[in-house]
Amino acid sequence: MTAELVRGQNHPLPGNRLEIRVSAGTPVVAAVTLGDDQGRVSGQQGWLAHPGEPQLPGVEVPRQAAAEHRLAVDLGAMPDSVHRVHVLLALPGGRPDSATDFGAVPAPHIAVTTPEGTGIAGFTITGLSAETALLAAELYRRQGAWKIRAVGQGYAGGLQALLADQGVPEPAATAGRIHHAAERELARSVAPPAPLPAAPPRRVPAAGAAATTPAHAAGSTAASAAGGAPAHTAASAAGSTAADPATAPGGGRIDYQHPRRKAAAATAAAAATASATASGTAPAAPARPPSLPGQAQAPAPGGGQPQGADRQDPPGPPVPVAGDAAGWTMEERLHNQIWGMFEDLARTVAAYRSAEDFAQSRYDQEMDRLLADPRTRGGTAADAARDAAELKQMALVDQARAVLDRDLAQLTAEAEVVEPALPPPFAGWENPCWHAYEVPDERPLAVRLGTLSLPEAPELRIPLLARLPLNRGLWIDSADDRRVAMDTAVSIAARLLASHPAGGFAVHALDPAGSGAQALAPLQAGGALVLPPPSSGVAGVNEVLGRLTERVDLLQMAMRAGAPDALPPGFDTAEQLLIVNEFPYAFDDRTVNQLRYLADEGPAAGVHLLLVADREDAAAYGPVLDPLWRSLLRLTPLPSDHLADPWVGHAWTYEPSPVPPGSRVLTQVLRRLAAARPAYGP
């Protein structure tokens, strides 16, 4: 199984013979440097493989720039003094159609495979902007075994800055040679493939990028021009020079080091400073840990915020990274991370509330004691005692508040990193990843039903993720606003549809009075989505419920008999979602019982309920329906605090994830889904 790495993560390599596959959306030059145990590239020959000198013992790189590379590596053939192998990528330049920086091209992807092509690890280098050269990955020797580390360190100063950082002597001249060699081969190089339709690169906002990279760019402008580097490199570097170089400490390089690797980062920064000073290409910068990776990586506007000196003291809270949880896949890690944030927020707030309650009760007790005794009830002594008690209470509450604020700040920082990294099923409709939506091949772990928040931190919203397949039905309470309730139901249904592979999920709608037709329209937009038309009237209700009940019966019989193969031919294996609008209108006793049956037995047989109803409307049924309501997860179209967490039982304010007003993302997603959907139904 291929491990998908995140920046800074490492992964053991099973053997010495490997293939490194690079795929970028644009031609790139690949080069390899070999480093000693200090990570420095020594001055002697044979430590740098590039298009001009493509072969070294144990490694060979392509002679030309291309969008796809395969680098054969034999770690067993490396000299013993080699402890690190760096894989470098650079944009070639010199060609009119080539990209000017990595921010303008799809995120490069690196895959390490065995020579037979079995995947070992993969790494997508995201979050790039003005960089023109990359230290993509590092193979390193650790206690006799080789491992790969996903680095993804970009350099706005281009290959020359990258080589200088590695300690290569005469970086400018070497970079010039590499570019020259790549240009020589240009005539023979293949045309770049059409840009990938999906996965647009996540970019750091330009302002943030300019603020984090200028010093390096400034330092390298003159040198890269002198070294004969392609004009665009100088141009892009000059563009960033406009920003004040003094604002970026630590050599101004964007640092993507894993935050847990503080020591390594500090050494790297010191090395960078030393090499920069030695080669005289960059202003000497104070040796200090490089910039916070969370800030450089996060697409949030905080990208360029100044680095505080407080980063120096080690006990500060760790910088959050997305996917910082256990799991086999990035999706699972993000899911677990969100649950971790959910629990942490619940518990932090519980701690605050209990401290506050305790402060209040202690104050009350002290006041009672004062008032109970006639001698202390009045007079100046009583006032002083009262003031003291009040001060004590306030001091404790302030202390608790400070701890809460600290925890909330940490969770907010984590949310800011996690939220943009979420895949579509976990993300709100406003997340740009929905615009790059593609019909999935398999069902995700969970879908987002909305967000949860607590009054102590109303702006900190935790996504409410429901595991798939749903194990209970959903009930959208329409007591407040029927139309909004129906819209919420449709957005949830669309999300469920979009989260399943084509043909894996079918939606039925019961709209006996026809009042939900307008809200349901997006699901049938232009006939694009093949959906059975909403059934209306009593006959429609009878027909649909009869069909779904029969389906549950059949599946249960087949499962109990251990004969899932015996299902009738043409049996639709898709999960079914039944939207019921205005329950219990047009329902009779028999169909109500069928619905209860579906609510109880349906989830196990792949039939799910999405009721849009006001409980008052069904009051005539009396307590008979109480179990039905209890079995459904109640969601509200408007924020409401009715959901409890499983740890301490706070009342959380649920808010649905609406489609942003005016956004066409829902229609687009459904259209793409409809295009991928096989012909369905009669």
Added chain:
Amino acid sequence: MTVNMTKGQKISLSKADGGSLTAVRMGLGWQAAPRRGLFGSRTREIDLDASAVLFADKQPVDVVFFRHLTSDDGSVRHTGDNLVGGAGQGGDDESILVDLARVPVHVDQIVFTVNSFTGQSFAEVQNAFCRLVDETNGQELARYTLTGGGSYTAQIMAKVQRGSGGWTMTAIGTPANGRTFQDLMPAILPSL
């Protein structure tokens, strides 16, 4: 470095390098004593339970025991109930993890207790101990031996206390009788 604590002994939990502890674990381990008599090799199962009571200003505000494994604030966690004790030697059979940095500000004392849920006295338990471990590096800070505890069914082991310069630990070692921590409350209060 392990301190074998005696009753009433106080140790500071701040580290030698000046930093104070951030996470400690109270571990409890025991083995059932073989019964004398006709079937001398037969042992009876003994269920000891570790509990932690959180106090604020001498009022109990939260408790972590086998029915409430995590304090509401998440700072104190019980890793799970062990009903029979250790088959072998040495290891902890029940653990309570305390994340001292996350303990709510009003909680100033945490008292650790051990009860015999099945009613046997400590005389019937072998190799019983309670220890406090620095969870960040696994180093044992203090150990308290329970064996030979006489005909008691409970013991108030130790407390960690918030002071001006961080947390300190005090060995209490008061024997008591009771099935769960509730029975011990009268015995705990004098030692706060």
